Amino acid sequence: MYVAVKGGERAIEASWRLLDQARRGDTRVPELCVAQIREQMRLAVARVMAEGSVYDEELAALAIKQAAGDLVEAIFLLRAYRTTLPRFGYTLPVETEQMAVERRISATFKDVPGGQLLGATYDYTQRLLDFALLAEGGNDSDIELSSRPHSPPSVPNEPDSMPRVVTLLDKEGLIEQETPSSEACEPGDLSREPLAFPADRSVRLQNLARGDEGFLLAMGYATQRGYAHSHPFAGEIRFGSVAVEMVLDELGEAVEIGEIELTECQMINQFAGSKDAPPAFTQGYGLAFGHAERKAMAMALVDRALRAEELGETLASPTQDIEFMLSHSDNVEASGFVQHLKLPHYVDFQAELELVRRLRAQHERGGLPSGEAA
Template sequence: MYVAVKGGERAIEASWRLLDKARRGDTRLAELSAAQIREQLRLAVARVMTEGSVYDEELAALAIKQAAGDLVEAIFLLRAYRTTLPRFGYTQAIDTEAMQVERRISATFKDVPGGQLLGATYDYTQRLLDFALLAEGHAATDTGSSPACSPQAPPPETETMPRVVTLLDKEGLIEQERPTPDAPQPHDLTREPLAFPASRATRLQNLARGDEGFLLAMGYATQRGYANSHPFAGEIRFGTIAVEMELDELGESVEIGDIDVTECQMINQFAGSSEVPPTFTQGYGLAFGHSERKAMAMALVDRALRAEELGETLGSPTQDIEFMLSHSDNVEASGFVQHLKLPHYVDFQSELELVRRLRARHATRDRGESANGSNDQEQAA
């Protein structure tokens, strides 16, 4: 990551003061608190936590406030902070079937065990500006008696809710990755640099930390034909899940807290051969908080990156593992682009001098050709 180099100390300090002033805005208005950001800008908080690789709503809200709403800058701040934190160990893999579901939909089956739960979503809104929100401290619309909108809504579902793909798996209709005892430990991308070839576990880590806009664009590209993909949203679920960690002192796993996550499983075109019966394939996405768009885009890209292992022809950048993983990180991308703002005086002066010499040589050649042309005309006369 490229960061600012030292410059004039007084100028830099003045820039900091101007930044603080610009961030605060009009002092006649109440200052926006981190608690307000956490509670009222929860989708922004979820994105910063996911791409910043830290599940802490308060820190994510603080980063958003410090960055004046620039989410990429907030993600950079959170990642920088996480490098100062000690690593005590690794938690157990979460079981999303045990999730306390707040929202759960499937586009493949109308009736699924546990039912479909719409929950809180923008999917059915009219996308019209609600000017009632300009009235501070007042509800924008009358919530009526809808359980999904009422402040007295029932608590999330607590019973185990099987995944939709489990129904297909019982008939052997969808391929599944099943862990084996001798499987190597997944590569920890937060502590070790990205290297190729990259396993699917590494790719999923990279995509989870990847820029949502980039993944969305690439996922959209796969739908438009830039990959061998015909996706169905098998299931999207959002809710709270317990996190457990094994403690050597106790010899058992203990619950250390709860986190909100969004999971997406895409069902894609089938694979098979004369020896192996056809089965559907799948792509997977998981993100912190309520992050449906990110999880869906991640699942689409994950499936595209599996082209080689599934024996498909590689013909699109969305299927190129190195291209996709190397360019998905917004912290690295932002740094590389923004480093162009730093002084490049020496580099530019060398190229400027080269262009001047080339132009001088070009002008000399033109004058020589012009003189030779005149001499030829005089001799002909």
């Protein structure tokens, strides 16, 4: 994030004190604790974890509290803390087919193996304010739940009970076959290496996974409105917990080190075919920490748009421009670059001011000198 601080030390310290007071608010109102944020603002926690690139619900909730609910600032705080953490190694790829599913829907087939599971969703609510919630809650800020593991809102289905929806198309050869490449075997690590172009799909997906949800949502919406020539179907969206395994050198085998909650989306798109490939459906893919369906769907839409060149499609939209999309999706970088304009630029502006005054004076004397423009 672009940050440059200038100013008097005492003024900055006073600003910090005012910030603490503003964050706390009216002291007659019970203080919101980290445990409450973690348990009752799970969707905000999921976004901060995903875009902060750290799966830790307690730390994400702490960042939200410290940032007074500003999720972009919370993401920045969590990502900055991430840089201080040691790296012990890499886990094995998670097997989302083995997910203990809490929610799973498909917009392409009504009857799918394992059935559809609505779970907890706002999809069928009426979007009306529930004023009964104003009467709920009390002074329970002294309850400490942060040390308690997060418990899912419902009993998930056992793993292996819900195969992927795309396998139905795969049996008929109607969907593209993903063939592993040397790049796919050794994916890049965007958290350790700067973004560089050309970027393979593994790097693009990492970028999108921690990209700003609002930006991806807008770009995904643009693809639906015709700016990427794609007609998407939500093949499958699933949310649940998956096991995380890591190979320990001491044992020489994979050991389960915990579970995380993930949201996965496979978007199915039409594809007219090319000289090298017959007509078939293609895929866009999205994956995010926690319950984050909107983020995973937007990510899948953008992922498919960014595959235009790979699939031999005409590049006619910013949503298909890899460098444009990846360079502007990170809200930490974007926030820093925009907000640095609030910091002192006195010397720069005085130089601009003097230049404009000089040019105006020359203009009044009979026009600008040859080759000079404001």
